Amino acid sequence: MAEALVAARDAAGRGEVPVGAAIVKDGNVMAVAGNRTRELLDPTAHAEILAIRAACQALNDERLSGCDLYVTLEPCPMCAAAISFARIRRLYFGAADPKGGGVEHGPRIFAQPTCHHAPEVYGGIAETDAADLLKTFFRDRR
Numbered sequence: 567m568a569e570a571l572v573a574a575r576d577a578a579g580r581g582e583v584p585v586g587a588a589i590v591k592d593g594n595v596m597a598v599a600g601n602r603t604r605e606l607l608d609p610t611a612h613a614e615i616l617a618i619r620a621a622c623q624a625l626n627d628e629r630l631s632g633c634d635l636y637v638t639l640e641p642c643p644m645c646a647a648a649i650s651f652a653r654i655r656r657l658y659f660g661a662a663d664p665k666g667g668g669v670e671h672g673p674r675i676f677a678q679p680t681c682h683h684a685p686e687v688y689g690g691i692a693e694t695d696a697a698d699l700l701k702t703f704f705r706d707r708r
Contacts, residue, residue, distance in 0.1 A: 567636045567658065567692045573600035573613060574638045574699050580605060584699045587613035587637040589621040589630065589654075596633065597621040613637060614645040618652050629653045638696040640689065643668030646675035649685060656686045660696025 573586025577600030589597045597620035602611040614637055621630055634656040635649060641659065646668040649657060657669070668675045669687060676684035 567638070567660065569595055569598045570613075570636045570638050570660075571692060571695055571699070573598050574696070577601045577613070578699065578703050584703045585613045585637065585639045587617040587635060589617050589633050589635050591621075591625070591630075591633045596624045610644065612642065612645050614641050615648055618648055618654075622652070631655065634658065635685075636691070638692070638699065639663055640667035640669050640671065642666050643673050643675055650675065650681055650683045653683050654685045656688065658688045658691045660690070660692045661700060662689060662693075 569588035570586040573588065574584040577586060578584035582601040582604055586600045588595055597617045599613045599616035599620060601613050602616060603609055614635065618630065621633060622628055630652045632655055635654045636658045638660040640661065640663040641649060662670060664671050670689060675681060676687065
């Protein structure tokens, strides 16, 4: 989660919503990314999506079986679906997202009967650090 938090801080420094993600396989960090939606003018450029793309490139595979994803904020529905399609083994996230989350809130993507693959999910990892980053970012914007 430390790598994801660094990526989230970097994202905030670029004026992006501070969300970071890291994908790990067999103890090795395969990819790290922060949000880049504003920079890339791409609403799909969430940290999780960018990390999934980079890890797939690094592993030369569209499936990330055996990989774990660490992300600072509960993934949105779009990212949760991508996590399922990528066959991520475990999802660890920091802060919950009651408004925009898609894992423990909102549509609960992994609980849907149409979900092809549901990772093991562990929330609340470094939750205070992740939530503080978001609160500070939005407070400073107001």
